[in-house]
Amino acid sequence: MFQRLVALLFITAVLSEPECSKFHYEEQTLNKMIRQEIAMEKLRADMAATQQQVLDALGKLAETTNQLRDDWNNERTNLKRVTNDLIEETNKSVRTFAAEMEKLKGPTVAFRSKDLVDLTPSLGETLVFKTTTLNEGLGYDNKSGIFTAPVAGTYTFSVQFCVHGGKNMYYAIVADGVEIKKGWFCDEKWSTCYTTDTVAVLKKDSKVYVKCSSSSSLLVTSSSYYWNTFSGVLVKS
CATH class of the missing domain: 1.20.5 (Single alpha-helices involved in coiled-coils or other helix-helix interfaces)
Known part of the structure; x- marks a missing residue:
C-alpha cells in the first residue's frame, strides 16, 4: 500500500x-x-x-x-x-x-439402712438395720449389720437413734475392732431422735458396725414418722 x-x-x-x-x-x-x-x-x-x-x-x-x-x-x-x-x-x-x-473421682461407695432389728439390744450386741435403701458398692450386709469396705479410702459414717423418754441408748461405732465413736442418748421426759457421725480411714475389706456399748436398760423405738438408721459414704479413695 x-x-x-x-x-x-x-x-x-x-x-x-x-x-x-x-x-x-x-x-x-x-x-x-x-x-x-x-x-x-x-x-x-x-x-x-x-x-x-x-x-x-x-x-x-x-x-x-x-x-x-x-x-x-x-x-x-x-x-x-x-x-x-x-x-x-x-x-x-x-x-x-x-x-x-x-x-480422680474414683468408685462410688455409699449405703443407707434403717429399721433396727432389736429394739432392746444388750451389751456388746452388733446392731442390725434390716432395710437397705441404698447400697452402692454392695458394702453393707443387712443380715449381719456389718459394712465391709470394697476399696481403701476415707469414709464417713452416721447413725440415728430414736429413744423413748426416760430411757437410755449407749452406742459405739467400731472399725476393725476399734471403737472410733462412742456416745449416750437419753431424754428425761420426751421421746427424741439423736444423730451422730464420724470419719474413718479404712483399708480394703475393713469392717465397720455399730454396737450397744452399755448394760444399762435400753429401749429404742421406731415408727413410720422417725427411723433408726445407719449410713456411710466413701469420701475419697
Whole structure:
C-alpha cells in the first residue's frame, strides 16, 4: 500500500502543472487522499496495537484470576484440614480430661439402712438395720449389720437413734475392732431422735458396725414418722 502511494506522489511530481490548472487541483486532492490514507493506516496500526494490549491485559487478568481461585481453593482445603485436626485434637483432649477426672473421682461407695432389728439390744450386741435403701458398692450386709469396705479410702459414717423418754441408748461405732465413736442418748421426759457421725480411714475389706456399748436398760423405738438408721459414704479413695 505504501509503495503505491509513493508511486502516485512521484507521478504527480513529474506531471505537475501550473497551480491554476485542472491537474494542479487533482494533484492537491490526490495528496490529501494519500495523507488521509496514511493517517488511516497509522490509526489502524494503533488500534491493532491497542487491541493486542487489551487482549494481553485480559489474558494476564484471566491468569491472575485463575491463580487467585486456585490459591483460595488451596487455602480453603488447608483451613478445613486444620479445623478438622483442631476439632479432633480438642475432642481427644476432652476425652482424656474426662478419663482423668473419672480416675480422680474414683468408685462410688455409699449405703443407707434403717429399721433396727432389736429394739432392746444388750451389751456388746452388733446392731442390725434390716432395710437397705441404698447400697452402692454392695458394702453393707443387712443380715449381719456389718459394712465391709470394697476399696481403701476415707469414709464417713452416721447413725440415728430414736429413744423413748426416760430411757437410755449407749452406742459405739467400731472399725476393725476399734471403737472410733462412742456416745449416750437419753431424754428425761420426751421421746427424741439423736444423730451422730464420724470419719474413718479404712483399708480394703475393713469392717465397720455399730454396737450397744452399755448394760444399762435400753429401749429404742421406731415408727413410720422417725427411723433408726445407719449410713456411710466413701469420701475419697
